[in-house]
Amino acid sequence: MEFCDVLSSGGDLVHVKRKSRSSTLSHLFAQGSVSATxxxxxxxxxxxxxxLIEDEVPSDSRGRWLNLVPAAD
Incomplete structure (x- = not known):
């Protein structure tokens, strides 16, 4: 599963698709729903x-990004 294309610093999950056909847009909406759920x-x-955040984000800003994704229960 692709979690999102961009995770904003405000916690928004951004999904990007080219607007070419209705099926592409349908996939975009489904991806957003599945990611949020x-x-x-x-x-x-x-x-x-x-x-992934631990592996990819520099240590000086890592905590701010980790705060956007709750730890597992």
């Missing part, structure tokens, strides 16, 4: 996202 209900997914 998964973020809320899947602790394993949150753990993976937090690990």
């Amino acid at each position: 998964t973020l809320l209900s899947d602790g394993h997914c949150r753990t993976q996202i937090r690990q």
Whole structure:
């Protein structure tokens, strides 16, 4: 699952698709719904996202990004 294309500093999950056909837009809406539902209900997914932040974000700003993704229950 692609969590999002961009995670904003305000916690917005941004999904990007080219507006070419209605099926593409339908996929965009489905992706947004699945991402939000998964973020809320899947602790394993949150753990993976937090690990990606740990691996990719410089240590001086890492805490701010980790605060956007709750730890697994």
